[in-house]
Amino acid sequence: MTGKNPYSVRARISARQFRYLVRLFALDLDATQIAALTGLNR
Numbered sequence: 001m002t003g004k005n006p007y008s009v010r011a012r013i014s015a016r017q018f019r020y021l022v023r024l025f026a027l028d029l030d031a032t033q034i035a036a037l038t039g040l041n042r
Helices: 015-026 031-038
Strands: none
Touching: 015 031
16 A cells, blocks of 8 residues: 555645644744744645
């Protein structure tokens, strides 16, 4: 099952971006700061 995101069934972001997103939340950053760093808005 290549190309599937193991973290979310209907993810619109890659598994790599999802791991980065979780890592930034673990650093206790605000959602607005994380959105600015990742370029994600939803």
